[in-house]
Amino acid sequence: MNKAFDITVFGATGLTGKNIVKHIYELSLNKPEFYKAANAPDNSGASFRWAIAGRNKHGLEQVIEEMEQLFPNASVSRPSILIVNVTQREQLNDMTRQTKVLINAVGPFRFMGEYVVRACVENGCHYVDVTGEPEFVERMQRTYQDKAKANKVTIVHSCGFDSNAKLIQTSIWLFSCTQVPTDIGVLYTKSLYTKHGWKPNQIEMFLKIHTGPAGLRGGFATFESAVHGFGSAKLLKEIRKASVMKPLPHPDGQKLVFHKGVHYDKEFGYHVPFFFADPSIVRLSQQIFYNNLAFTDSHKSQNAVPPPVQFAAYLLLPSLWAVILFTVFGYIFSFLASRPWGRNLLLKNPEFFSYGIFSRNHPTKNQLEQTSFEIILRSKGYDHSLTPKYNVPPNRSFKVVVRGPELGYVATPRIVLQCALTILYNQKSENTIPNGVLTPATAFWQTDLIDRLRQVGITYDISI
Template sequence: MASGRPYDLIIFGASGFTGQFVVEETARVAAEADSPRPLSWTVAGRNRTKLEEVLGRTASALGAPELKSKECIICDINDPLSIASMCQQGSVILNCVGPYRFFGEPVVKACIENGTHCVDVSGEPQFLEGMQLKYDEQAAEKGVYIVGSCGFDSIPADMGILYTRSQLKGILTAVESFLLVKSGPEGASFHDGTWQSAIHGIADQENLRKLRRQFGHKPLPVIGAKLRRRGSVFYSNIMNQYAIPFIGSDPSVVKRTQRYLHENLKESPVQYGAYAAVGGLGSVILLMIAGFFFWCFSSCRWGRNLLIKYPEFFSAGYFTRQGPSRKQMEGTSFSMTFLGEGYQEGQDPQEGQDPQQSQPTVKIYTQVKGPEPGYIATPIAMVQAAVTILWEQKSLPNRGGVYSPGAAFSKTTLIERLNKHGIEFAVISKPEA
């Protein structure tokens, strides 16, 4: 990649709802004293006034008036020349412009063409896997790292499994994770951009299946006992409440990582089941009703239009165009508990017996916990992913390419960086509800 660029990091879409919090987190990290050298960064977007407003709010929030005079890069996702110009000025682009299925590809393309690394916070499997299929070889030729899903989707899950494996004395063969989001007196909510991504994702499931067939992947081998599938609703004794399968991008991202580690680093693949704790029976009933109507409306055009036009009504106020308030974010936190199982060191889980009948001999409980997931934890994860690419390129995969977080960062200190910034990884003797 070309050197001598004016900026280490450029936040594209800095005036968007997520982007403004990424700006704050970048400013905090740039002010830290332990960087190899001063971190240079700026913001980019199509509206100078809005970019300057974000810089002004960040300056006031952090007591850093010098941020108000920071130069802005003006570019528009619909103007390829302006996107190329932005990429030529930075080492790593932090792309906050979504939904990525509509706006992500021009940034990926421009980054590769101009030798610029890129991270995003997409939770959209079709975009993530489509970019890998289309651009992985081109990125490899350019030595560029394109790493998607570097926010709450899906760094806690993907890196959490790698952490669990590193802490187990033996061979980790299967993991289940249970997500719990706790809100304070003000409740919790999310910006409707996440709502729109979910609507389009459900509507486009058939195209996602077609896309995956183009990879021609062989099934990953099952090592040891096969991880049993749980029902659509079940009571978790670990979490002391009901749980449902987690419908986000975590399972698909983890599977991409496990495939990369198995095929390229000859590591034993880990089976994975992702779940979310939802509370008591009343919550389950409400979720089932809401989920049924959400699926029905997402499956037809008129229904999708209604869901997108009236997010607050159809989500009972959980998704809004304004996004959560500061008080809501300050009162919200998450934990992701991992139940890992495997086999003792020196034991072959498949030797002399049917792996389907073999019972795991060791277990481990780990946990990743942190602040509000959407707009506090996500910026932390995104910025730390970007600086890891910037400072630890010798620890990244030998070739450039389009990667999942675990594939890109398995040999880096990303977990240690996250621990220092409020997303904590730990072994727990007993799962915390």
């Protein structure tokens, strides 16, 4: 079916969506070759056809005018405008019938995301989003996996950073998740072992946020997703109980100790558990691989399926004072977010309950420029076969460090756009991306996504 648009950005007037549109323009100046179609005669990007979508025509027109003023020499063409309300099924159907790959930035996803996923599955439109809501991701995987595969549609959740975790850094709150850097980082770490013929056993993730004098600020939609995400933990457990996928096998070798509270690591310092999306996404990726759902019908992998490992995720805190703040504010947030009246109170007073970091005001340019992230993946494994259930200490190790700019509004547009472009051009050539409802690792494990991310400032390095 011939479709009008290569990519459509849905929710283009929101903070995240607008930054995705901005990055599309910006990338066309810095790296126009990313928009080269398979049959294009040059790298101009002129053959790249795209659209932006949302409820408000005037707001969409303002976004385009602002971007054309910021990037007058952009090589991409002016995007078309699609008027789409997420609650109007026919409008969603019309958008997805015209689009090859949809970038969905309309949240909270647990309330509005399924409408969009269903329209994409039914109308043959590939899909990526920036959700960090595990309950939504796993519910979509259970509900639409078979139909998406039958309709040859690829749905990839969590292609960026989003909210659902509670962090404190330099005595302030930051809600963030790191799904693509972590999920792809775990995949990359496993590949280092398999290249040597070794077996990975465990991976610990440590997230570090670097901030500047301007501090941090997050959008209200992020705070809202975090509040509702905490309240849906019980539902996630019920979804997993109903899963028909085979559970992961019990790992051989040494058991990874998970530190449930505040802990001091000799190498990295104070850390606390990182409970939300990253561990859930990594777990789901391993389960999808284990159930052989990460293959295409026409392409047989030349690579071994990544083996399952034990995984734990932590947030690094810079000082004992940050640990105290985390404990106090974490208890207050947890108590309120688990009760309907408490969630209402949190949503009415985001600045007060987030130590001033979340409000309806957008982050400033200085705040975005001064913030960056670092993810350390510390792994252990074996260079020999193991006797099942024998608790022998690992004798091999790797450390992978993932680095990038500000998480939510700088890194996310770069990551989600590269995921969308990878799907777009892979379908025309290699066809190594499977159909179904997938995670980043299971969708992109046989692609050049890591190389693409490195070119836009998201680096993966081996640390000794």
